[in-house]
Amino acid sequence: MYKTEYFTNSIDIRFEKGKNFATFTDIGTGEAPPKTLKATVKGNLLIIPAQQHQNDYVEAEVIKGKLYLRTRQVLWDKQGNTTGNKGSSDQRIFKRITKKR
Incomplete structure (x- = not known):
């Protein structure tokens, strides 16, 4: 969860046992429908390659318990x-919020 003074942005990352990818869902501020993308694991990074008319290049990395989400057009x-x-x-730096499934 990434909070600012005027809005909260949320993402959900789920790892499946035995898979070499994660499901990355950008929930955003809740004004638009969530968008789900497949992220591959490369070392300590989650990488979502850019797709034209879909998404920018995205890297995610956990540093000292916080998720650093980097995007590049x-x-x-x-x-x-x-x-x-x-x-x-x-x-953007996200704080971890856990929810019971």
Whole structure:
């Protein structure tokens, strides 16, 4: 959960036993429907590759009990390929909130 003065943003990450990926659900502020993406595990990072018209490049990493979520815009050419140029980036730090299932 990431809180600011005016809104709260939430994400849900679930690991399935025996799988090499996690389900990453961006709940957001609750104004729009949640979006679920597949994140692959690479070392100590969860990585969600960019998909045109779907999502930006996303990395998630736990440091000292907090989730650091880094996003970077990916620029696309007319053929739907990445241009290699890096767009703007952003980092948010989320606090862990556990819910009983």
